[in-house]
Amino acid sequence: MTAWVKDCGLGVGVHHQHIIAVLRGKGVEDMSLPKKDIIATSLVAVAGVLYLLWVTGSAPPGMSGMRATGIVILALGFAASA
Secondary structure, rough: OOOOHHHOOOOOOOOOOOOOOOOOOOOOOHHOOHHHHHHHHHHHHHHHHHHHHHOOOOOOOOOOHHHHHHHHHHHHHHHHOO
């Protein structure tokens, strides 16, 4: 057990092994987002930008109305959750 883990008061077990692996640089490659999550995050970000543009009065042509903007944002939300 390393001195750092002892100083933190962490016991031996699964958590200890995980902490040691992370400190040694192992297991970092497991921390990537799946492609589906990246797509969903991007769609939600686009919806957020469209909403902010609508609120500030800078919406793209055809989306200046509340109904049109709401439909597009709703569609992006459905696509993100699929």
